[in-house]
Amino acid sequence: MISTYVFGAIVLSALVTWVPRVLPFVLTRYKALPDLVVRFLSFLPLTIIFALTLSSVVSPKVGQLPKFLPIETIAVLPTFFLAAKTKNILLAVVVGVVLVAGLRFIF
Incomplete structure (x- = not known):
């Protein structure tokens, strides 16, 4: 069985990897850059x-x-x-x- 610590580390690592790649698309979706x-x-x-x-x-x-x-x-x-x-x-x-x-x- 997987421990909650390991599961939390995997989820946090996924978020840290995913957020910087997706956030720019979300922020610039409806507003153009200069x-x-x-x-x-x-x-x-x-x-x-x-x-x-x-x-x-x-x-x-x-x-x-x-x-x-x-x-x-x-x-x-x-x-x-x-x-x-x-x-x-x-x-x-x-x-x-x-x-x-x-x-x-x-x-």
Whole structure:
């Protein structure tokens, strides 16, 4: 049997996860955001993808300059080119994964 403490922790965790994702939709359902906020939010997907990509390509060490990982850096260039040309993120992700797998297999 599940204890009330564990059940309460699961319910509280679900709420903490769910509320920040649903609350913005509820708050902006009937009221539009200012143009400045909409313009700012339009840049978020690009910056998030760049941050995730940079963290995958660079290997940081404390007290040293970051080093670029050679295989991942080589794979990023054609992947970005493909994403810019086709505007298809799913295809770019698949090509990037295949490129990294192929380069790791060769090297």
